[in-house]
Amino acid sequence: MGMKAKTGTSLYTHFWGPLHLVALTILVLFGQLTLMGSPIDFIPLIMGASLLLLIYFVGWVIRFNRLGDPYLWTIVAMLISLGQAMQYRLSPVNGVKQFNWILIGVLVYLMVYVLYATLHGRFRSVFFHYGLLIALFAITLIFGTEINGARNWLKLGGHTFQPSELGKIVFVFFMAACVTTPERLRVKWSGREIDPKFVMMGLVYVLMGFFAIQREFGTAMLIFGVYLTFIYVFERDILFTVYNLGLVSVLGFVAFKTVSHIEVRVDTWLDPWIDIGGTGYQITQSLFAIGSGGFFGSGLGMGYPKFIPAVRTDFIFAAICEELGILGGIAVIMLFFILLYRGMKLALRIEDRYMKAVAFGLTMTIGYQTFIIIGGVIKLIPLTGITLPFLSYGGSSMVSSFATLGLLQALSGQILRKEAAQLETGYNQ
């Protein structure tokens, strides 16, 4: 055993070990949930068993068909197990709904894999993706419904969907197209040619403006983060990144002074204790919850995370910290870390510049999203409403997270293998 690990056989050799640990986690978590009900609640038992089957089944599909990087699924399996147990503990009714979303998410994950593995050569035009983004905004503005003061939801049948969740994936494709084919952005204006990067900058700021109109400041921040990293990595001009940072600081300050919503958020961030009963209620409850958890937490079902408003969506991390302890919280952050590492390694490995940029952007999207919401919950940065991938309650978030994962999986699987085979035949002939 020790020998084998040293000789380093293929990626799949030690595949099942970590997956068994995920299974053990599911047993512990859902076993507790089952015993917690009086009389004994059988729904978590069925749910846990189904989750167990699902995790092994998808693992087998990946192992058997060699769908690329197996760690992506292993890490996400751990995350959804923790998230699902927490969701059921917070609200059994919504826990069941969330479980359905996980099932749909996994289906989307596998479908996106197949779709992207076949279609990755197409749809690389800058304007196609930009058009798609604008169309998403237009649809939301015209047909959108208002929930919690933000007109960013679409009603489809009985379900509501947040188009911006899809938007941030399309944005990555748009950015990838921008940095790999900047010549497409060449525009002439009053006889002078404008540098493509300024055209790109203009397009991105318009998008951010659209997000701000819809009051999605979290998503605006997210796409700005992704944009900034893209230009930092792909543009030679470092000063350009600095200008962007400066410009957005000015814009942020103007927004802070003019939009009362943002001003409240920032003031609450600076000192939530002034108005504990009002604007500071949510964040202070979150801090109390994290604090009361201590190192090992109160134990599943033993804490009082329900005092935090929006605990199922934005504040799920605080609930995890309360019941599984700060060690549990750090474990979640570390899980995201290793997920990002896998994405980064993939981006380094791919030869095609466009797909390299896509892998990089998708990884950054997950990274920034995690940072923005966990940072908000622990009062490191001002709070903006955004979901924690794979853990927060909500169909749009779950589906878009799994779609992102499916894209990364496709890039690490068939696409990477095909590239390698092409390189190999190139050497021989």
Next chain:
Amino acid sequence: MVELISMAAKYVLVVIIYVFIYKIVQLIYTDIRMLMGRDSVAALLPHLKLMTPMGTKGAQSIAEIYPILRPESLIGRSKKCLIILPDPYVSSEHVRIDKVGDKFFVEDLESANGTLLNGKKLERRIELKDGDKVSLGRIDLVFSEGGR
């Protein structure tokens, strides 16, 4: 009772999750060492790894990666072979690996010193599994399905 279980479970849970993270990080470590091997792209395809001893405790590191793409790959001392091993204990055509669809079979070509598969003498045509060690003379080759 439930409180008691909950109390015990929370410690168990933290331990499990951290063991999980440790396992993944360990695999990632192996993975990075693998990347430092010569042809990292070749590692995506089914391949044989030539191992060299490292240190004293029997640990080995990868010296070379040979992708196996042809239906028949010969291994031996002769120039005709795909993988040439200039070792006095290796016969001129020592062992052959056949690719049949997705499967790989190893067969000893009546070599003078014989071949070991995972330490056992290879006497007939056997299918290769991921991680199998083929030993010719003093040389170890490890088979990998590839896949990254």
